[in-house]
Amino acid sequence: MKCSEAHKLISPYIDSELSEKERNAVENHLNVCPGCRTELEETRQLQGLFEGVAEYKAPYGFQTRVMANLAAGRPAKRYSIPILTRFAEAVAVIGVIAIGMISGASLVKGPSPEKAQIMVASLSLDLFEPTPPGSLGGVYLAMTEVRDEK
Secondary structure: OOHHHHHHHHHHHHOOOOOHHHHHHHHHHHHHOHHHHHHHHHHHHHHHHHHOOOOOOOOOOHHHHHHHHHHHOOOOOOOOOOHHHHHHHHHHHHHHHHHHHHHHHHHHHOOOHHHHHHHHHHHOHHHOOOOOOOOHHHHHHHHHOOOOOO
16 A cells, blocks of 8 residues: 555544455555554544534534535535636736846846946935025025134
């Protein structure tokens, strides 16, 4: 028996739902495979966690509705994302990746000296007057400015 087959049969093995032949095959595999034995113990521990949980009854008529839906052969409602939304998500992801690639490439290469000078000049505050002449701050500075004293 392969591990993949044993993994599928571990829960039914614990619940005693296997035929004698399947049970013997799983036990033989567990005797030689430490990984599957670990999986068995972890599954037993997990099932043990649920033993102390209180049971709740389903609402009135729930079983009847489920069985009627199964008998009618109606598929369960599927909540699907419309194709347009999926397309928009794909475009957004591709856009983010493209922006990341472009900005990453510019960070690795660095700007050319001309572009660097243009960027520094555009970020310079020398382009702005600290206080426009007609503003309250400009008037205050004009009144308090110390002229060349000698």
